[in-house]
Amino acid sequence: MARAGAALERTRDAALAVGVPVENLSTPDLALRQAYDAEGQPHGVVCELALTIRSTDVARAGSLVAACVEAGGTEARLQSASFEHSDPSELLVLAREAAFADARARASQLARLAGRELGPVVEIVEGRSDWTPLYRAKAMVAAGPPVHAGNLDATVTLTVAWQWAG
Numbered sequence: 776m777a778r779a780g781a782a783l784e785r786t787r788d789a790a791l792a793v794g795v796p797v798e799n800l801s802t803p804d805l806a807l808r809q810a811y812d813a814e815g816q817p818h819g820v821v822c823e824l825a826l827t828i829r830s831t832d833v834a835r836a837g838s839l840v841a842a843c844v845e846a847g848g849t850e851a852r853l854q855s856a857s858f859e860h861s862d863p864s865e866l867l868v869l870a871r872e873a874a875f876a877d878a879r880a881r882a883s884q885l886a887r888l889a890g891r892e893l894g895p896v897v898e899i900v901e902g903r904s905d906w907t908p909l910y911r912a913k914a915m916v917a918a919g920p921p922v923h924a925g926n927l928d929a930t931v932t933l934t935v936a937w938q939w940a941g
Contacts, residue, residue, distance in 0.1 A: 776807075779822040782850035789846035790828045794837045799829040825854070831861065866929030871901070878935040886939070894938035903930050 787800055804825035812818040831841055836856070844851050860866060879893075886893050 776822045778850055779824045782847045783826050785823045786826055786843045786847040786851060790826075790830075790839065790876065791840055793830075793835065794832065795828055795830050795839065801827045803827055813868050833858075836857045867931060870929045870931040871933065874931045874933040875899075875935065878933055882935065882937055886937075892940035894940040896935060897938050898934075898936040900934040902934070 783802065786938060804823070806823040808821050808823070809817055810819045810821045817854060826843075828839070829842065829931065830836060832839070840853065840856055844853050882893055
């Protein structure tokens with residue numbers, strides 16, 4: 776735990792040195808698990824500490840990642856780097872409207888094909904799939920990878936159920 780804590784502190788200090796505000800740093804995870812040797816025998820304990828770093832400086836994202844992984848040393852692993860909208864509220868409103876219109880159009884077409892008409896909506900369920908981060912090797916970011924934000928989508932998944940009319 777001491778080595779993991781020291782690595783986390785070095786990584787945290789590197790993020791602060793690059794200009795990440797302290798309020799954009801959090802440690803959301805701590806895991807202790809059994810370690811095993813090459814023969815599969817229990818051999819010590821592995822401590823994993825997570826540090827989440829949020830930065831709005833896309834231009835320096837690659838150098839931020841490189842500085843943090845380098846500062847963490849051999850104990851550091853990069854779990855993921857991702858982009859998100861800082862305030863997706865308006866985009867999600869538009870996405871919901873588009874998703875509902877699409878659901879209505881598809882349901883109307885299917886009802887027409889069945890010789891029926893749609894009645895009132897009886898249920899709406901909004902959901903989205905979970906994202907699972909991929910582990911990245913430290914060597915992949917040693918030089919500071921090029922990072923490009925590109926375009927981000929706001930995605931909404933709706934399931935809408937209608938009664939038949941009449």
